Amino acid sequence: MTLSLSRIRAVNAVASGGSYAAAARALKISQPAVARHVKDLEAEFGVRLFDRKNGVLSPTPLCNELCDVAERMAEAERAATRLLTRHNTLLNGRLKIGLGNSMPGMALIAQFLKRHPGIEIAVETGSHERITRAVLTREVDIGVLPDVPADGRFRRALLARQNVVAIVHPDSPLSREAAVTCERLMAEPLIFRTRGSSTQRVVDRAFRSAGFEPSPLLTLDTRDAVYEAVVNGLGVGFMWRFGTGRTDVVHRVPVSDMQRQYEEVVFSLGDERSMLFDVFFSAVESFRTEADVILDH
Template identity: 30%
Template sequence: MAMRYFQLRAFDAVAREGSFSKAASLLGLTQPAITAQIRNLEEDCKQALFVRTAEGASLTDAAKPLFELTRQMFAVEEQIEDMVSQATLFRHGSLKLAADGPQVILQVVAAFRAQYPDIELSVSFGSQREVWDDLLAYRVDAAVIGNVKSDTRVMAIPVAQQDMRVLVPKRHPLAAAKSVSVADLRAYSVIRREAGSNTQRLVDEALRRAKVSLPTAMKLGSREAVLEAVRQGLGIGFVLEREIPAGTRTVAIPVEELRGCNVDSVVCLHSQRKRGIVQTFLAVAETVANLERDR
């Protein structure tokens, strides 16, 4: 039984991390030890549990139900550990977070850090789709996502609402405008974000509703790349109001159809919300949300 426990622990870690080496680091073991545990478990199950590629390891279809069960199993164990941690007023512990943008999550992190300075925090960033996948795969404990879709597996706390702005170079013909409609942008080539970007999805939805299409200048894979491309005069771009860059080389103009279009929420899986450290992070998020509403 003890041997099976360690096999399942190794399986759960590889499934969460998507990597044998990362799982080994997480559990404080060597990679060969993790590989041996998985090989023995696969022999017991009489089937492959992972598809191994140069990029990492992903679950086979047959292994997904087992992962759901190991998550339940180890989530209870994590709740017990959290209960012990609460008794020491969170003097230790760690929290893995992810977000599709830095502004809102770092606001919540700052509030959390002020109360619990000894908790180890890690924050990863990616597209909305990437962050959502990390959340559902238990690779993070909580996340901040814009306009999170309704899902019975997930609870969400709305924290902040934002407008969308179109970003243009300082000497652009629209630079002096107080606001624009999407129809006003027809003559200008736009720098698009990558698939899975919340910003791009919001813009595309507004364009569809207005029955407007914009010529594409290029597609870039990050917010920072779009900002620099606009600075270089390669096209216009879209940013949420909290992402407006400092400096005088660009101008951010409100877009009528995209006012209040983005709601950032702190989200976590229902199966994780009972963990003490996650509950505490959610409580801090609620406080930040109340402060935002009172502004």
Template identity: 30%
Template sequence: MNLAQLRAFHAVAKQGTFSAAAQLLNVSQPAITQHVRALEEAMGGRLFHRRGTGVELTADGTALLPHVHQIIKGLEDVSARLENGRQVRSGHLAIGLCGPHVALPLIRRFRATHPGVLIETRMHNSSALLDLVAQMRVDLAIVTLTAPINDLVCHRLVDQHVVLVLPADHPWADRDSVDIAELAGQPFVTREHGSMTQQIFEQALAARGVEIDRQLVLASREAVKEAVAAGIGLGIVLDKELGHDSRLRGIPLTGDDVAAAEYLVAHPEVSDLGAIREFIALAGF
């Protein structure tokens, strides 16, 4: 077992394919394959299930990944401290995003001060991102939460509120607010189950005993907004995610708690290492 093998395994686990891992590490794909095979022989078992479109971690690979992730991030941190005091000059940072609106200004600021760090982003809903952070398959995530998660390092970035999205020509479009009770029987385009925004909305509906008419389930807020603009039904998004679309209006909801916040989340075992530490510091924590 050697460092090249661990780096290859780490890159394949993060990227999902051998070719993407080779591109990330700037080596040939056969070299990545050889390193992973050698590591599997040393471990005495398969680390990946090979699929037609990529790879999936086996149980052994899943168990190994957090330890390798700590090693890789620890080496980046040591290198930074030796070469340039505390600032990371190179490396790789995987950031999970549930939406770009809060995250991209932070990423822009980090890129300005750490141009040598390669940043990869992954878009998922908040529930999926929390799992990826817990598994150390992403270094950081910016997610929607109603409260911090006890087992993770959580830094509150900005408060948000769920707003009702409707077409600009809807009869409610000029109102200052809409009470949740008024939504009973209204046609809605909803988000998937793992969406934290949807979960907050569902809890508010349940608290008031309100039933809506569910027309369609979609997997992104952009798709929801397009469906609302097309007249399929009403929708909900967080206030800072509404954007500037003349076809739509965002109306505050009243009658129950529909508040949340965007949090910067990391695994506690790597939150003080290398580029992860410096991204958190740049965000003001």
């Protein structure tokens, strides 16, 4: 028994139009082809789908149930079409962006949407490890992360350069320092990120290079949790210089052992090529020329 989409479409069109001729016009196929789809389906499954009343084909109760299924299938087809075309339209396209930090990625998205308000943007946040994996598995279309290793699988564009800084409460004596060292920070309660964080990789590397193995007071899984811990006076945390647009009580203090500038990049899988991807990557270049103004705002 063969239950094809063309047969179901034909049944639905006849039920809507009341005749083979009306269905043929709606489907833009011949009248005999419509009749054949319906009659073959009835014969193969041993059912009656239409009764002829006063020259009109009226659907049987079974046919009405089948037409309900046909409508759901038609909507699924439309959804599939939207899914397949969403990366090639600026009117109702959709992109899913993965951010390791709120900034500078969120500033880039804001600028992009001002120019292309018809595009829907979905944002997923997570650790460096999580977002990289999401790009590789196509769970997100484009990632924005610092310190992304060179990888031939990725299409990349430089967004900004930044380093990791210490964040301290304004009541801390460190808030009045122009810069601090890892050695000085060993005397403070430290707040670290969990494994998979790009920030933590830089912090671990700096302390190791300085000859120290600190034991943190707290290890937290998100940048926001670290930020809130510092706001509440629990200790010294670390973040990327432009990792947030917040300008409240927390002070950013340079760490002399963490002065290396890392590239924040926008990246996607290299084989993902479409109009929408190209437009987003073009926006990165525009953003970069204005980055000093936007990020220092």
